[in-house]
Amino acid sequence: MRSAEQGAVLTVKDLRTVISLDGRERPIVDEVSFELFPKQTLGLIGESGSGKTMTALSLLRLIAPPMKITGGQIIYRDRDLAGLPMGAMRELRGSGLAMIFQNPRDRFDPLLTISKQIIEVLLCHHVCTSRRDATRRALELLDEVKVPAAGNVMHMYPNELSGGMLQRVMIGIAIAASPDILIADEPTSSLDVTVQAEVLDLLMEVQRLHHMSMIFITHDIAVARQMADQVAVMYAAQIIEMGDASEVLVRPRHPYTQALLAALPTTVDGDVQAVRNGATKEAGMPSGCRFGSRCGKAKLHGKALQPPPLVEDEHGMVRCWLYEQTAR
C-alpha cells in the first residue's frame, strides 16, 4: 500500500448506501473504503450493477429517495461530506469535486446555448463576476478542451453538436471552478472508438495541468490500464480487490478480477448471461461470499457461505477466502 506521506485528498471509510425496495433495504454501496491521493487516478472497475456509479453519486451526495446513505465517512479537506448540510455540499459540487457523465447529450439543458450553460456555472461559483468576464472565460475553457471553432460553438445548442464535442464541453464545464477531484463516470463508453482516444488524452492532460485527482469509472479493462494509477474492482456493491494498477491488472488475485481480465465467464452452473449482466441485481444479496455461486475456486476452501475476510498486504487489498493465510 502507498505510504501515507502525502495526505490523501479524499478518504472514504465504510461508505454504505442502500435502496429501499418493497419495504426492504438493500445495499448498493457496501463498506466501500479507499483513499485518493493528489494528482492520482483511481480506476473504479466493475460491470453494470456493481455499484460504481452509485459510489460516485454518493460521494457527491446526488442520492435521492428511495436511495440513501446510511453509513460511513467521506472525508475531504477535513470535513465529512456524508453528514454535511446540503447547502455546504452544493458549494463543494463543482468547486471541490466535479463529475462528468457517460452520455453527454443527456446532461445538457436542450433549450439553452452552450455559452449560457457554461456562463451559468462560472457565475454560480463566482469564478467570474460579470457576464462579459464569464463569456471570455467560457471561450478560454472551450479552447482548453480543444473544441474547434469555439466562437461558433458558444452559440450552438446541444443537439447541434456531436457526442465527442459535447463531452469536451462537459469536461470544460466540470473544470471551470477548478475542482480538486474529478469523477469521470464512463466518459467515453458512448463515444466512437476514434473519439474515445482523443477524449482520454484530453482528460489526462487536463488532470495534469490542473493538478487534479481523478476517480475514473469504467468497465473497460484496457481503458483502466491506460488511465489509472490505482485500481479498485467492485462486485455486488463491494470492493473485492484494490491495489496498484500495475499489480491488479497484471496479476489479479480475486477470481472475479481474473475472470474479467480473461474476458471469460466464470461459471459453476454454466449460466453465461448471469455473470455478464450484473446478476447481482436480481439475486438477493447472499450472506456469504457474493461471488461464491459463480466462483470456480469456491470449492478449494469451501467457505463460500461465510463472508470472506478483507485481506490487506503489500500487494494491496483483496476480499477473498483464498488469501486468508496472508491476513495480518
Next chain:
Amino acid sequence: MTAYVSRRLLQLIPVLLGVTVVVFILIHLIPGDPTISLLGENATIAQRAALRHTLGLDQPLPVQYLRWLWQTVHLNLGMSISEQRPVIDLVWAAFVNTMILAGCAALIAAVVGTLLGVVAAVRQGGIADRIAMALAALGTAIPGYWLGLILIVAFAIDNHLLPSSGETTPVGGGGVSDVLAHLILPAIAASAAPTGIVARTVRASLLDIMRLDFVVGLRSLGLKEHAIVRKHVARNALPGIITVFGLQAGYLLGGVAFVEVVFAWPGVGNLLFLSIGDRDYPVVLGITLFVSVAFVFINLAVDLLHAALDPRVRAAVTAGRTKG
C-alpha cells in the same frame, strides 16, 4: 426560425386543399339532389338551374371541385336556406362569439389546469396529488353539456345569480359586463374537460423533466435547486405545456358546440344545431370549412410557438424529418 416558418407555411397548403376536398366530398354525399340540398325545398326551378350552372353540376367532378373552390376562396359559401342570408355573414358573426367563449374556457383551463398540475407534480404521491388528479379525472368524465345544466340549476334558476342563456339580456343589456355575466357559466362548463387534460399533461410533463438526467447533471455542478427548477425545469416543460394548451384551445373551437346549445350562446355550435334542425346544409358545410381553416391556422401558431421555444423541433424539420 425563418426557414422553419416558411417550411411550415408551405406544408399548410396541401392540408388546406385537403380540407376543401373533404368538405366537397361531404356536399356530394348528401342524399338527394344537390341543388335542393343547397337551396332548400322551396327553391324555384330557375334558381336550381342557375346553381346547377354555377357549380357546373353536369361537368366532371374535378371541374366541379375547382369551380366550387373558386367560389369558396372568394368567400362565397352559399346562402343559408332558412335565413336567406349569405352563409359567410352568419358564420363570421357566430365565429366571433365562439372565439370569445372558447377563449374564456381555454383561459380557465390554462390557469386552473396548470395550478392543479404543478401542485400534483411538486407533491407527487401525496394527498394533494391524488386530489388534483381525481379532479382532473372528473373534469374529463363529466360531460360539458351536463355540467352546464347543473350550473344552470345551481346558479340561475332559483338564485337568479347568473343568467342562463343567450349572450346578452334581451332588455336593458348589451354592455361588456352583461356579456361577461352571460359568459361565466358556459365558460366554466366548457372548461371542465380541457382543465382535466391540461392538469394531467402538466403534471406528467414536470415529472418527466425532473427525472431527466440533465437535472442530475446540473445538480452535480453545484447549482441551487430553486434555480434549477426555475431556469431549467420550468422552461423545458413549457413547450409541451404550451402545445397542450394550444391543442385544447383548438379542440374547444368545436368542443364548445354542446355547451353553446345548452346555454343558447349564439356561437358556431348553436348555429350548427339550429341548422341541423332546419336541414340547412350550406350553413353546416360553411361552418365546417370556415372553422376548420381557422383551426389549421391556430394549430400552426401553436407549432410555431413550440418551435420558437425548443431548438430541437426547428432542427428536426430542417433536416427533412417532418411530422406525420
Next chain:
Amino acid sequence: MSLPAPLPIEVRPRELEERGPEARGRPSLISKFRRDRVAMGALVLLVLMIAVCVAAPLTAPYSPYATDPAHVLESPFSPGHLLGTDGEGRDILSRLIWGGRTSLLTGVSPVAIGLLVGGLLGMVAGYYGGIIKTSIMRVMDVLLAFPAVLLAIAIAMTLGPGTAHVIIALSVVLVPGVARIAETASTTACSQEYMEAARASGARGWSIMRLQLSRNVASPPLAYSFSTIGPVIVFAAGLNYLGLGVQPPAAEWGSMLYNLQQSLLEVPLTSMMPGFPIAIAALLFDLIGNAVRDVLDPRQV
C-alpha cells in the same frame, strides 16, 4: 416417414425477441392489472353496468316506450318510479337501461373500428414507408385538421339520422389519431435490428407484419384507444343530444338529456338524471384506461 418441415421463418425472429415477461419471472400483464384495486373495482362496476343494460328486458321495470300521462315529470323516489318519469310519463330508469345499450354501443364501436382501421393503416404506413407512408399519413393529417366535433357533426348530418351514421362519423374522427400512433410505433419497430435479420433471412411481408403485433407495436395504439372510450361515450351522447343519432321516441342517454332540458326549471333533479350514467361510464372507463396504460406502457420510477 418424412421429416418434419423446418421451422417457419417467422419463428426464428421471435427467438431473437426478448422472451415474454413470464420467462423472466416478472408478473404477467393480467396480474399486474389485478393488483390495481381501483381499476379492478371500476371494472366490476362497469361490467355490472353493461350487464344491466344488455339484460334490459329482464332488468328494466317498464317498457321504454310506455307512456303514462297521469304520472308526468315525477321526481326520483316517487312510488313505482325510482328515477322519476319524463315529460311523457315514461319511466326514466327503464329508459336509461334500454338507452344504455345504444349509448354504450355508440361509445365503444367507433373506438374498436378506429383501432382496427387506424392500427392497420398505421402499421402498413410504418412498414412500407416511402410513398405509401406519405400518402396515408397525409390523408390522416387532413382529417386531423378538422376540429373533431365539427367533423363528426358534419359527417353525421350529411349521412342522415341514425345510430349507424353516428358510429361511422365518430370512427372517421378517431382513425387518424390511432393511425399516427401506430405508424410511429411501427416505424420504430421496423428499424430494430431483429427486423433486419428477419428481412435478410428472406421472410415475407406478412410474416414480418405479424411479428410486429408484439407488445412494442400493439401497445401504444391499444393504450391510446382505451383512453378514448370515455370521451367518445360523452361525445356520442352529445351528438345524440344535438339530434343526430337516435330519433324519438327511442331511448338514449344524450337525447333523453335534451328532451328533459325543457323541464329543467320544474324538476331539476329528474331532468339531470341521464347525465349520471354518461359521467359514470366515462369515469369508469377512464380509471380502467389509466391502469391499462400503466400496464402496457409503464413509466420507470
